[in-house]
Amino acid sequence: MSDEEDDIILSELDDEELVQQMMDDLYDGMSEEIEEGVNILLERGWTPYKILTEPLVGGMTIVGHDFRDGILFVPEVLLSATAMKAGMAILKPLLIETGAPRMGKMVIGTVKGDIHDIGKNLVAMMMEGAGFEVVDLGINNAVDSYLEAAAREDADIIGMSALLTTTMPYMKVVIDTLVEQGKRDDYVVMVGGAPLNEEFGTAIGADAYCRDAAVAVETAKEFMQRRHNQA
Amino acid sequence: MTQAALSKRDEANRKTTGSILLLACGALAREILDILKINEWSHIDLICLPAQLHNTPDAIPDAVREAVGKHRQDYETIHVVYADCGTGGILQRTCDELGVEMIEGPHCYAFFEGVTQFEDRDEFTAFYLTDFLARQFDAFVWKPLGLDKHPQLRDMYFGNYTKLVYLSQIDDPDLIEISRKNAQRLGLEFEHRKTGYGDLTPQIENWANSKI
Numbered sequence: 001m002s003d004e005e006d007d008i009i010l011s012e013l014d015d016e017e018l019v020q021q022m023m024d025d026l027y028d029g030m031s032e033e034i035e036e037g038v039n040i041l042l043e044r045g046w047t048p049y050k051i052l053t054e055p056l057v058g059g060m061t062i063v064g065h066d067f068r069d070g071i072l073f074v075p076e077v078l079l080s081a082t083a084m085k086a087g088m089a090i091l092k093p094l095l096i097e098t099g100a101p102r103m104g105k106m107v108i109g110t111v112k113g114d115i116h117d118i119g120k121n122l123v124a125m126m127m128e129g130a131g132f133e134v135v136d137l138g139i140n141n142a143v144d145s146y147l148e149a150a151a152r153e154d155a156d157i158i159g160m161s162a163l164l165t166t167t168m169p170y171m172k173v174v175i176d177t178l179v180e181q182g183k184r185d186d187y188v189v190m191v192g193g194a195p196l197n198e199e200f201g202t203a204i205g206a207d208a209y210c211r212d213a214a215v216a217v218e219t220a221k222e223f224m225q226r227r228h229n230q231a
Numbered sequence: 232m233t234q235a236a237l238s239k240r241d242e243a244n245r246k247t248t249g250s251i252l253l254l255a256c257g258a259l260a261r262e263i264l265d266i267l268k269i270n271e272w273s274h275i276d277l278i279c280l281p282a283q284l285h286n287t288p289d290a291i292p293d294a295v296r297e298a299v300g301k302h303r304q305d306y307e308t309i310h311v312v313y314a315d316c317g318t319g320g321i322l323q324r325t326c327d328e329l330g331v332e333m334i335e336g337p338h339c340y341a342f343f344e345g346v347t348q349f350e351d352r353d354e355f356t357a358f359y360l361t362d363f364l365a366r367q368f369d370a371f372v373w374k375p376l377g378l379d380k381h382p383q384l385r386d387m388y389f390g391n392y393t394k395l396v397y398l399s400q401i402d403d404p405d406l407i408e409i410s411r412k413n414a415q416r417l418g419l420e421f422e423h424r425k426t427g428y429g430d431l432t433p434q435i436e437n438w439a440n441s442k443i
Contacts, residue, residue, distance in 0.1 A: 075377025075380070078377075082387075113355045114355065116391070166350075194319075195319025195320075197321070
């Protein structure tokens with residue numbers, strides 16, 4: 001079969017086929033095709049929120065599952081994330097204009113002494129895709145950075161990430177400080193990172209350990225729902 | 232794997248008549264064999280787990296548990312030549328459960344430099360290479376990160392690092408030059424420090440003397 005016959009003209013696909021194709025393109029990390037697909041759906045009158053949730057978050061969720069199951073590896077996930085970012089760059093200003101459901105607000109960063117932000121960036125992106133407002137504190141955050149940002153932003157969630165065995169104990173410093181200042185119940189504290197586990201999250205007093213970005217999104221949604229029900 | 236590397240691994244995994252077994256990361260095989268040879272510690276055998284576990288630390292504790300179970304009946308003592316290696320304390324817990332000792336510290340980078348000195352430096356923006364990683368840079372760093380096919384991902388991985396530090400165990404100008412070039416490939420400053428075997432020799436000496 002020639003390359004020409006292989007070419008898929010996105011604009012000739014109906015909506016259902018296009019969404020499916022965009023999910024495939026996202027899986028394959030094809031940024032330009034994602035941008036083209038987003039623009040086609042906008043021209044067809046899709047709302048930015050619907051585009052974000054169906055082909056982009058939907059596609060990225062499949063990527064996340066396949067990463068969890070050992071089918072995809074970090075490089076492929078990063079390529080998919082880059083493609084999703086390309087789509088989100090088009091949608092973000094439109095989402096602000098058109099409005100979209102707000103799930104809650106999260107401040108997130110890697111802990112003091114840790115510069116490894118790949119996981120944190122994926123979580124931030126997926127949380128945004130799920131309708132959370134995310135304030136990204138970047139890398140190497142001391143306790144004051146988390147607490148000041150959480151207060152300033154009136155955040156619902158504090159997210160902490162660490163890749164190193166040597167830096168993960170710092171998460172407890174942040175949580176202990178929240179307790180000392182009587183602010184522990186003001187925030188949901190979610191932690192993640194390769195060397196962490198459920199037991200560690202419980203031991204340091206976090207509300208949840210999240211093994212990947214998809215779990216982080218679902219966990220955050222559950223906590224926001226609980227808060228909503230308690231209000 | 233090259234024939235030379237296979238021979239090295241076979242040599243490392245050859246069981247002799249020792250009463251002590253060192254169960255080690257394959258990335259340490261060459262260095263441990265050298266230490267055993269220099270000191271004529273013939274009562275110590277070495278068996279290595281695949282060095283590839285370096286890139287999947289969550290698999291290390293189960294691999295160690297299985298290997299200890301497999302070899303326990305053949306030796307009076309087994310020691311695990313791994314540091315924490317990104318297992319988040321699980322390897323230490325596994326070794327405690329199995330009643331075997333392991334090496335203190337977060338990584339081989341730390342015990343080659345000396346754990347105390349390594350921790351005092353607090354160089355959290357440094358990316359480290361040992362002799363093994365310098366030799367195997369493409370197989371253990373470049374390709375597993377997909378940089379051979381997708382070089383545009385480089386700064387997503389290394390953008391927050393400032394320098395590559397090559398901690399050398401032996402004097403090899405070629406490895407220094409290779410590491411310098413690899414620092415350039417990663418867009419990082421280069422620094423070379425000769426560490427020798429650091430804490431590894433006294434640790435093995437301690438284990439060796441405990442059975443003489």
